[in-house]
Amino acid sequence: MGDFMQPLAIITIITFLVTLGFILWRPRNINEAIPATIGAFIIIICGTVTFPDLLYITKTISDAAITIIATIVMAIVLESFGFFNWVAEKLAEKAKGSGIRLFWYVNFLCFLMTLFFNNDGSILITTPILIMLLNNMGLKNQQKIPYLLSGGLIATASSAPIGVSNIVNLISLKIVDMSLYSQTAMMFVPATIGLLLLVGLLYLYFKKALPKHVPSQVTGMTLPSYHPIKQGSFQKTKKDRDKFMRNVLLFVVVVRGSLFIASFFSIPISVMAVLGSLVLLGWRWVSLKIPPVDMLKKIPWYIIVFAFSMYVIIYGLTNIGLTDWLIATMSPIVQGSLLNTSVLMGIVLSVLSNLFNNHPALMVGTITLTNLGLDPLSLKVAYLANVIGSDIGSLLLPIGTLATLMWMHILREGKIKFSWWQYIKVTIVVIPPTVIFTLILLYYWVTWLF
Secondary structure: OOOOOOHHHHHHHHHHHHHHHHHHHOHHHOOOHHHHHHHHHHHHHHOOOOHHHHHHHHHHHHHHHHHHHHHHHHHHHHHHHOHHHHHHHHHHHHHOOEHHHHHHHHHHHHHHHHHHOOHHHHHHHHHHHHHHHHHHOOOOHHHHHHHHHHHHHHHHHOOOOOHHHOHHHHHHHHHOOOOHHHHHHHHHHHHHHHHHHHHHHHHHHHOOOOOOEOOOOOOOOOOHHHOHHHHOOOOOOHHHHHHHHHHHHHHHHHHHHHHHHHHHOOOOHHHHHHHHHHHHHHHHHHHHOOOHHHHHHHOOOHHHHHHHHHHHHHHHHHHOOHHHHHHHHHHHHHOOOHHHHHHHHHHHHHHHHHHHOHHHHHHHHHHHHOOOOOOHHHHHHHHHHHHHHHHOHHHHOHHHOHHHHHHHHHHHHOOOOOOHHHHHHHHHHHHHHHHHHHHHHHHHHHHHHO
């Protein structure tokens, strides 16, 4: 197609902008999947996206969608066990009364939660628990902010090191035909070091605001109903409960590791993810006597509907010539050195993510890359730079990611006073240097590997 002034193109662009507006605005707290689905329906009715296109889209996102759903199932099962509240208790114990030590443990927890589950799940799990923990510690509103904001930023940014921690990253992996193993080998080290810089900058920013002392023991974090062991076969003592939770954690680590093994041997990672979640569901059934049927209600199916609908809309934009325009714009950027490719592509995606949200930004950027005629290494570097821009660079503004918007909403629900301006005052200091540093590091790391 290619002509943005054609009626079909104009309808498609307006549909995208209106859909995005409703997703970010969320009037009456409407679920973001609703405007996305309506937008996708309009795009399909207009004929911008055809039936063969829908089949291709389904094939592209299916493995990622199944993997994410299986991961969410595991998180729900762990919540049934009271695992996350148990972790919060351990967090307070490990801090040993030090507010500074608690800061580092909180960020480490948020990093692991995203690594083992996904960024949205990490936000939804850790933020309420941290609010409960900090409330039980009796901290004032301003004393809570360093823990909550740094935890929220790290939880969201931690989807960068491995593709499996973000559904859009997984979909993009499929588009560029890159294995999870290869992506992690090239990305884990630079992205993790970048995260260390981010948390270090956050610590320096909040150092004076951190309380020197916090309670080392908290109550009310776990409920008797969480602990089935005392009803019969297990958990009669705190020691038994700790042992049980550690076994659950070990199992989750093994399942997560199996995804990389599967990717290395070209086995769909969704297969291992589903097997792991089924075993955990069976474990819960035996332990808690809760049959798996509750998952039909508890799984947030809207995440898949949202991802599919957004991909339909983005594919519609591609079909009207957006990709051609971006190719003409980005082609000079990715020519020349890999360093230019890494830094400039990452900056472009950071800007696009903060303007349009990182989900559509990464999808558009990735589809564009596959049409630039790049050599395999340049394509991979450009894609990884896109991920850094969309996962870390997008954090500059609260509208950059859905995870950040959810985080702001959870804070309001928890009666934590925190404005967009307070958010931006911090991110404008810590996000740009982190993004630039990580993009440069990506270039040196990939150059060293290859």
